[in-house]
Amino acid sequence: MFRELNPLLHSELRLAVMSVLIGVEEADFTFLREQTGATAGNLSVQIDKLQKAGYVDVEKTFRGKMPRTVCRITSEGVKAFEDYTEALKSYLKL
Amino acid sequence: MFRELNPLLHSELRLAVMSVLIGVEEADFTFLREQTGATAGNLSVQIDKLQKAGYVDVEKTFRGKMPRTVCRITSEGVKAFEDYTEALKSYLKL
DNA sequence: ATAATTTGGTTTATAAAATAAACTACTTTA
DNA sequence: TAAAGTAGTTTATTTTATAAACCAAATTAT
Numbered sequence: 191m192f193r194e195l196n197p198l199l200h201s202e203l204r205l206a207v208m209s210v211l212i213g214v215e216e217a218d219f220t221f222l223r224e225q226t227g228a229t230a231g232n233l234s235v236q237i238d239k240l241q242k243a244g245y246v247d248v249e250k251t252f253r254g255k256m257p258r259t260v261c262r263i264t265s266e267g268v269k270a271f272e273d274y275t276e277a278l279k280s281y282l283k284l
Numbered sequence: 285m286f287r288e289l290n291p292l293l294h295s296e297l298r299l300a301v302m303s304v305l306i307g308v309e310e311a312d313f314t315f316l317r318e319q320t321g322a323t324a325g326n327l328s329v330q331i332d333k334l335q336k337a338g339y340v341d342v343e344k345t346f347r348g349k350m351p352r353t354v355c356r357i358t359s360e361g362v363k364a365f366e367d368y369t370e371a372l373k374s375y376l377k378l
Numbered sequence: 379a380t381a382a383t384t385t386g387g388t389t390t391a392t393a394a395a396a397t398a399a400a401c402t403a404c405t406t407t408a
Numbered sequence: 409t410a411a412a413g414t415a416g417t418t419t420a421t422t423t424t425a426t427a428a429a430c431c432a433a434a435t436t437a438t
Contacts, residue, residue, distance in 0.1 A: 312386095313386065313387070314385085314386070314387095317386090324385095324386070324387060324388085325387085325388075325389080325390095327387090328386095328387065328388060328389090329388090329389095332388095344387095350385070350386065350387095351385095351386055351387060352386080353386080353387075
């Protein structure tokens with residue numbers, strides 16, 4: 191009847207992050223913050239979870255002496271996102 | 285960019301309950317339990333929240349001496365469900 | 379008859395999650 | 409050189425979700 195919703199993606203902010211990342215080559219922390227409207231703290235935590243799940247690659251470098259965090263969605267992340275989308279359709283009559 | 289997701293509906297079980305209710309005239313506790321696969325405790329709590337939000341009407345009666353809980357979605361509930369569905373579309377490229 | 383199981387739930391306790399607030403470290407501007 | 413801004417992380421707090429325990433009545437088995 192209802193397909194299970196991946197709890198890692200069933201979160202407003204993590205879903206928003208994935209939604210941004212699926213549409214771009216890469217996105218840095220600041221861009222994700224702007225696009226999602228999240229606070230830095232919340233974003234930091236949620237990116238971490240997505241990384242630990244293997245859904246995004248996170249690259250921490252420096253631009254001069256300022257830190258720079260760049261994120262990219264992984265193929266596993268793309269698949270999870272697509273699965274989540276499909277699963278949602280069992281709840282919504284789209 | 286991203287529309288806010290009504291937190292009351294952004295819950296796997298509550299969404300499933302609403303999804304069942306939107307398709308039927310009414311549903312009792314047992315039917316909802318079967319359809320959603322939820323535990324009774326969890327279902328009880330979540331129905332309560334939906335009722336308090338005004339999204340479902342709950343009618344507690346007795347069939348003989350056994351309690352019977354019948355749920356119906358309200359028009360407010362239908363609207364909230366439709367809004368939620370629309371909001372989700374800003375995250376998923378459906 | 380009475381003990382065990384099932385039905386239809388509710389209440390309470392616990393684990394997990396989301397979020398904000400506080401903090402670090404460095405840079406830029408006044 | 410002091411204040412404010414950037415780019416985050418860590419920690420603490422509040423909410424949620426969920427399970428476990430419980431209650432009352434009915435049914436089934438002994």
